[in-house]
Structures are given as structure tokens and as C-alpha cells.
Amino acid sequence: MSTTVMTAISASIGFNLNPLDRRSDKRDDHAWIEHLRSDPAARFLVFDGDVPLLKRGSEYDPWFVAGETAAFGQPLHSVFLGEESDGSGRFALGFAPADPAPDTGYGRIDLRSLALQDLVAAGALGILAEAKSMLDWHRRHAFCANCGSASRVTNAGWQRICDVCGTRHFPRVDPVVIMLVIDGERCLLGRQRHFAKGMYSALAGFVEPGETAEDAVRREVMEEAGVKCARVVYFATQPWPFPSSLMIGCFAQSNDTDIVVDTDELEDARWFSRQEVAAMLAGTHAGGLSTPKPFAIAHHLLQAYVEKGDSVLFG
Incomplete structure (x- = not known):
């Protein structure tokens, strides 16, 4: 089967289409990441626990500007997801799950339902999948698996370091x-x-x-x-x-x-x-x-x- 056909097949499968340039080469450049984050063109995904929040309108919109995310308080986790074709940054913010979840006026729809009901664009669905996996990794790996000490986040959310034993932890698939x-x-x-x-x-x-x-x-x-x-x-x-x-x-x-x-x-x-x-x-x-x-x-x-x-x- 040709590469072109295989690419078409892959892109048609749920969660597969992710248009972001992940810019893994720049994740350790703190000044560059913060420049993207503070840019008015930056957009953020907001997760209540492991469930994304979406703005309601004629269709569901998962993207928030920085000023809109302030209403949710201080995030537990932040991950740089990548760069759009126009050079603007995309980030994921993870907040502690509310119990019970308050009526925020936003849609709170789990990722499986978003995919099943085709509620967001294919590209957005792929980025949401990236964000969910990364935020889930942070929730599960707050402590070093080598010595048990608390680990800290680095590389724009793509690495955790234990300052006690020096072990570096990376997202697992x-x-x-x-x-x-x-x-x-x-x-x-x-x-x-x-x-x-x-x-x-x-x-x-x-x-x-x-x-x-x-x-x-x-x-x-x-x-x-x-x-x-x-x-x-x-x-x-x-x-x-x-x-x-x-x-x-x-x-x-x-x-x-x-x-x-x-x-x-x-x-x-x-x-x-x-x-x-x-x-x-x-x-x-x-x-x-x-x-x-x-x-x-x-x-x-x-x-x-x-x-x-x-x-x-x-x-």
C-alpha cells in the first residue's frame, strides 16, 4: 500500500490529526516559551480533571484566551503543546476536578464523547488527545519512581526531574x-x-x-x-x-x-x-x-x- 494511501487512512482515524508543530527543540528555552504564552494570539485548552471544558456557541470551541482562563484559578499543571502554522502557541492547563462540578456555563464533555459525537474539528480532537495524555501523566507522576521524592516540572511540561536523586522522568506511551x-x-x-x-x-x-x-x-x-x-x-x-x-x-x-x-x-x-x-x-x-x-x-x-x-x- 502506498505511503500516500496510508497517510490518508491514518488521518481519517480519530485523534490522529494533530496540526501542531510540537517544537520539541524549543521546550527547554524558557524565555521563548514564555514569549509564546504571553502573546495575545496564544490559546489554551482547559481541563477540569481529565475532562475538557468547551465554550458553547453555534459549535463547541475548546480554545480559550489567557484572560478567560483566569476565571478558573491557578492551574495544577501547564503543558506547551506546540506551535500553530501562524507561529502562535498552544497550551494545556489542568485544574483540580471540582466535586461536584460547578455550573460554569461551559460544556464539560469527556474526550470519548467528543470523538463519538464528532463535536469538534478533527485537528482539535487530536490536540485534545495530546493534552489529555500529558496532563494525566503529570497527575500520576508527581513523585519520583526511583526514590519516592517529589519531582518538579521542566521542559515546558515534557519532563519531570527529581532533585534528590537526579532522575529524569519522561512521558510514557x-x-x-x-x-x-x-x-x-x-x-x-x-x-x-x-x-x-x-x-x-x-x-x-x-x-x-x-x-x-x-x-x-x-x-x-x-x-x-x-x-x-x-x-x-x-x-x-x-x-x-x-x-x-x-x-x-x-x-x-x-x-x-x-x-x-x-x-x-x-x-x-x-x-x-x-x-x-x-x-x-x-x-x-x-x-x-x-x-x-x-x-x-x-x-x-x-x-x-x-x-x-x-x-x-x-x-
Whole structure:
């Protein structure tokens, strides 16, 4: 598959489109960061805990000017997200979650709902995902994992330093494989107990230390469904800010078709015909079964299989 086609596929997946220049080369330049922050053109995302606040209007607007953020008090965390094409800075501010949340006159909508309901522009959604992952990292890593002392923020929010033992901590991303297993005109789907009624999806699991993504695909499919796989083909990735994973989408070719479900991981798993998956994607399945929505990479794995069959395994 050509690079151009793969780029188009990737950009169409939820959270993937992020137009900012991250300017990682300037994060340690405090004067430059503060110049961007004080510029009237700077814009800020505001999070109440892990939920973004949005201005209500004809459409939801996640961006605030500096004067508007003052109403929320002093942020617990601030992260430089990147630079817009016009040179203006974009930042994320994290505030302590209010309990109960006050009626601020702003929309308080979790990121998954924003993506599911397509409430903000694709580029803004990608930036919100970056912000949520970073603010969540700060909430979880206030203390040094090496010695337990309090750590402090540096590099415009992209690093924490322990002044006691000198350890430097960086944001982490957890790799997760999500794979559509194919047997000719059938594919393997499973459902977890917390899924919406009737929804089936591709299998998924975390990559373990010392393991390749390809081996993780084979291991997870074997563990969850008892099916052996051979060929593994990369499809696309998706940042998944819940809290901070990278979904590595793959297709896998099955070596056998007998399913043994790990009931600790899955409620059910079975083979679905390509035609049946097409009906599930279209919302016309006779049994009311469905698939993940278009913002999820699983949807795009299934859509590619419906359109191209097992040729997705061979180029």
C-alpha cells in the first residue's frame, strides 16, 4: 500500500490529526516559551480533571484566551503543546476536578464523547488527545519512581526531574496491538463484557517488554481465542488517550480456525463473514450486531477488510 494511501487512512482515524508543530527543540528555552504564552494570539485548552471544558456557541470551541482562563484559578499543571502554522502557541492547563462540578456555563464533555459525537474539528480532537495524555501523566507522576521524592516540572511540561536523586522522568506511551484475524472470507471478532450490547470488535492487547508488535499479535490472539496466526501486516496506528496508549493496527492471517475463548478476557469470540461485517458497519445487521464507531481504529480495520478482503494481507 502506498505511503500516500496510508497517510490518508491514518488521518481519517480519530485523534490522529494533530496540526501542531510540537517544537520539541524549543521546550527547554524558557524565555521563548514564555514569549509564546504571553502573546495575545496564544490559546489554551482547559481541563477540569481529565475532562475538557468547551465554550458553547453555534459549535463547541475548546480554545480559550489567557484572560478567560483566569476565571478558573491557578492551574495544577501547564503543558506547551506546540506551535500553530501562524507561529502562535498552544497550551494545556489542568485544574483540580471540582466535586461536584460547578455550573460554569461551559460544556464539560469527556474526550470519548467528543470523538463519538464528532463535536469538534478533527485537528482539535487530536490536540485534545495530546493534552489529555500529558496532563494525566503529570497527575500520576508527581513523585519520583526511583526514590519516592517529589519531582518538579521542566521542559515546558515534557519532563519531570527529581532533585534528590537526579532522575529524569519522561512521558510514557503504552503500545497496544489491535488486530483483525482473517481466514479468507471470514474474520475473527470478540466482545468484552463492558461493550455496548451487540458490539463486536477486533482483538487487542498490550505489547510486553522484549516483545515485537508482530509477536504480541500472535500471542494475544492465541491467549484470547486459541487461534494460531502466521503472517502479520501493519495497517496504521492511533493515539488512544485513555490514559496514554498507542494502538498499533494490524491484520493477521490465521493458521487454524478452532476458537477457545479465554472467558477472563472475552465474553465471546467467533468468525464473521465479510458480508456480515459489512452489514454490521452499515447498521443493517439482521441480529442487531454492531462494530466500533468510525473514530476507533478497529472500525477502519474492518472497513478495509470489507472493501479489499484478504488482499489486505498481501499488499
